[in-house]
Amino acid sequence: MTLEVEGLKVHYRTLKGDVRALDGVSFSLADGEIVGLAGESGCGKTTLGKSLIRLDGRMRHVAGTAVLDGEELPIGDDKAMNPRRWSAVSIIPQYSMSALNPTRRIGRMIAELLRSRGKSYRDHRDELVRRLELVGLEARVLDNYPIELSGGMKQRVVMVLSTLLDPSLLIADEVTSALDVTNQKAVAETLVRFRDMGFVKSMIVVTHDLSLVYQIADTIMVMYAGQIVEKAPAETIIKAPRHPYTRALIGALPEVGLEYGDERLQSIPGKPPHLLHPPTGCRFRARCPLAADECAAEPPIVAVEAGHEVSCWKAAD
Amino acid sequence: MGRYFRRKLLIYGLTFVIAVSINFAVPRLMPGDPVARMLTRNSVANIESSEAMRAYFNQLFGLDVPLWQQYLNYWAALFRGDLGVSVFAFPSPVASVVADALPYTLALLLPSILLSWFAGNALGAMAARNKLLDNGALPIGYVLTAVPYMWLAILLAWVGGIILGWFPVAGGYSFALTPAFTWTFIVDLLHHWVLPFLSLFVVALGGWAIGMRNLVIYELESDYSNYLQALGAPNRLVRRYAFRNAVLPQITGLALQLGVVVGGALVTEVVFAYPGLGSLLLEAVNSQDFFLLQGILLFIVIGVLVFNFLADIVYVLVDPRTRLGLEGGQS
Numbered sequence: 001m002t003l004e005v006e007g008l009k010v011h012y013r014t015l016k017g018d019v020r021a022l023d024g025v026s027f028s029l030a031d032g033e034i035v036g037l038a039g040e041s042g043c044g045k046t047t048l049g050k051s052l053i054r055l056d057g058r059m060r061h062v063a064g065t066a067v068l069d070g071e072e073l074p075i076g077d078d079k080a081m082n083p084r085r086w087s088a089v090s091i092i093p094q095y096s097m098s099a100l101n102p103t104r105r106i107g108r109m110i111a112e113l114l115r116s117r118g119k120s121y122r123d124h125r126d127e128l129v130r131r132l133e134l135v136g137l138e139a140r141v142l143d144n145y146p147i148e149l150s151g152g153m154k155q156r157v158v159m160v161l162s163t164l165l166d167p168s169l170l171i172a173d174e175v176t177s178a179l180d181v182t183n184q185k186a187v188a189e190t191l192v193r194f195r196d197m198g199f200v201k202s203m204i205v206v207t208h209d210l211s212l213v214y215q216i217a218d219t220i221m222v223m224y225a226g227q228i229v230e231k232a233p234a235e236t237i238i239k240a241p242r243h244p245y246t247r248a249l250i251g252a253l254p255e256v257g258l259e260y261g262d263e264r265l266q267s268i269p270g271k272p273p274h275l276l277h278p279p280t281g282c283r284f285r286a287r288c289p290l291a292a293d294e295c296a297a298e299p300p301i302v303a304v305e306a307g308h309e310v311s312c313w314k315a316a317d
Numbered sequence: 318m319g320r321y322f323r324r325k326l327l328i329y330g331l332t333f334v335i336a337v338s339i340n341f342a343v344p345r346l347m348p349g350d351p352v353a354r355m356l357t358r359n360s361v362a363n364i365e366s367s368e369a370m371r372a373y374f375n376q377l378f379g380l381d382v383p384l385w386q387q388y389l390n391y392w393a394a395l396f397r398g399d400l401g402v403s404v405f406a407f408p409s410p411v412a413s414v415v416a417d418a419l420p421y422t423l424a425l426l427l428p429s430i431l432l433s434w435f436a437g438n439a440l441g442a443m444a445a446r447n448k449l450l451d452n453g454a455l456p457i458g459y460v461l462t463a464v465p466y467m468w469l470a471i472l473l474a475w476v477g478g479i480i481l482g483w484f485p486v487a488g489g490y491s492f493a494l495t496p497a498f499t500w501t502f503i504v505d506l507l508h509h510w511v512l513p514f515l516s517l518f519v520v521a522l523g524g525w526a527i528g529m530r531n532l533v534i535y536e537l538e539s540d541y542s543n544y545l546q547a548l549g550a551p552n553r554l555v556r557r558y559a560f561r562n563a564v565l566p567q568i569t570g571l572a573l574q575l576g577v578v579v580g581g582a583l584v585t586e587v588v589f590a591y592p593g594l595g596s597l598l599l600e601a602v603n604s605q606d607f608f609l610l611q612g613i614l615l616f617i618v619i620g621v622l623v624f625n626f627l628a629d630i631v632y633v634l635v636d637p638r639t640r641l642g643l644e645g646g647q648s
Contacts (some may be wrong), residue, residue, distance in 0.1 A: 053547055054546060054547045056543075081549075082549045082551070083549065084549070085547060085548055085549030086547075086548040086549045087549075090547075090548065091547050091548075093540070093543070093544055093547065095540040095543075095544075098539070098540040098541065099540050099541055099543075099544040100541055100544075101541045101545075101558050101562070102541070102562070102637070102638055103558075103561060103562055103565075103635070103636060103637060103638070104558070112554060113545065113548060113550055113554065116550050116551050116553065116554040117549060117550070117551075145637040145638075147637060147638050158544075161548075162548070
């Protein structure tokens with residue numbers, strides 16, 4: 001078991017009070033597993049990804065634990081997390097295009113970063129070049145400034161850099177959002193290849209693009225309003241979703257080979273609740289077509305079959 | 318890169334020609350006749366001798382030919398390094414009048430601009446990462462930048478010169494001394510230099526510090542800083558990168574400041590009766606001294622252009638983005 005997250009709560013501090021972006025999230029991740037984390041904007045998926053590596057200034061670790069390879073991650077302690085970053089947990093950020101210092105040659109920046117972590121550039125250079133070539137970049141890019149590379153090239157440099165120290169857990173945060181479709185496919189395939197070649201042990205792929213994550217993930221978790229509402233093998237989530245929210249998400253996807261004509265794609269009516277004062281009971285209640293009286297109470301987590309968990313009163317139906 | 322600098326040089330050359338032409342035109346568009354003024358000053362009562370003197374002066378200053386010819390003569394003289402004869406300090410040539418005042422202005426402005434730039438950047442960068450210092454330094458910085466130079470100058474003259482009596486309040490050196498390369502004179506010079514220097518230094522310091530603080534904070538919140546921190550880079554490295562990138566716009570600001578160096582802080586010099594270009598400019602305007610005015614403005618124009626060009630070069634050296642952008646982006 002690579003990662004074990006238990007009851008994780010992370011709040012954002014705002015002037016109006018705490019926004020409960022993560023409100024009791026529990027899941028586990030096996031060695032070699034790629035988990036897709038899907039949901040609408042503002043459901044807490046990026047917050048979950050970030051809290052496993054670095055809380056930003058406004059985020060506060062309230063409760064819960066995360067255990068990586070049998071060792072607890074000191075989530076709330078920025079200093080104690082530092083030695084684990086990059087080598088145990090790493091991230092490919094949303095903003096790969098601007099993730100590199102614009103005024104340093106890429107090779108020099110990597111060298112300085114390695115040295116600042118007490119590692120030798122010379123020891124890692126051969127592996128770095130090998131991996132750059134693996135993603136189709138020449139060693140020459142190390143002598144370039146970031147501005148001299150295209151967006152896709154920068155993305156690949158960041159992917160190689162983030163995984164250079166063979167982290168146990170990699171968080172890929174909306175890595176494909178800023179790319180065109182051909183690049184999206186290539187990036188997704190690279191992620192799988194990195195896992196297969198053992199550069200990373202397991203991976204959390206944060207995305208709002210269910211169709212993309214379906215192609216690479218073993219398991220998909222769907223988040224809604226700071227909680228995980230359904231977790232199942234990728235195939236099951238797409239083919240046989242049980243939570244009404246997951247169904248609505250899948251229903252909103254266009255299908256290949258279907259003529260839509262004048263027909264409009266189904267969208268989910270309403271908006272996700274504000275997490276400053278999250279509603280009691282099932283949080284999807286207000287938008288749910290199946291909502292009934294029992295939904296006013298917190299729904300139980302039901303294992304409908306092995307590896308398929310749903311947090312819904314109607315899951316058994 | 319050669320093409321970039323050639324293009325820049327062309328632009329600066331054009332700017333120079335236009336600036337010099339305007340420089341030629343402006344004093345001549347001012348109301349008043351400098352020769353008539355000189356005559357009144359010499360109070361020549363006799364009409365005949367007055368006419369003779371007027372003709373003499375007009376010929377001496379080259380005002381007896383049509384305007385277009387004056388313009389051409391002006392350019393020709395410029396290339397010979399001849400800026401004409403000063404009306405106000407007649408018969409000294411403008412070049413030597415300016416050359417006498419220039420060292421005072423440079424000695425006042427160069428140190429105050431450079432030192433305030435270094436100190437302000439250091440202070441701003443420190444304030445950006447220290448809440449306590451930020452809360453203290455920032456309001457003081459805002460007050461300092463908002464303060465007009467001359468107000469602070471008057472305040473300093475009052476406190477340092479009148480109340481404490483530590484420093485003289487006027488002049489570049491004591492009237493009792495004649496300029497010479499002796500210890501007494503140099504110490505006296507420094508003594509007179511302190512207050513005007515301080516008034517310029519302190520006001521500029523606040524501006525640099527505030528600018529740097531905001532720039533560093535912006536850089537520290539930028540994506541590359543976040544990424545470095547996510548990869549566990551120590552604060553030292555993150556700050557070093559942020560500082561280096563934040564200083565780039567400050568370099569442009571410094572070059573612009575250095576450009577106006579020659580123009581000087583006119584008001585400060587006037588307050589302290591400091592014998593620099595600023596005081597000279599004021600006297601030139603007051604006595605409608607075309608040639609002196611032109612000479613001073615020419616120095617200012619050249620200063621602005623030269624320092625801007627230097628800034629362009631420095632910028633290209635320190636920021637790869639400009640280098641590429643101006644080459645058309647090919648790698």
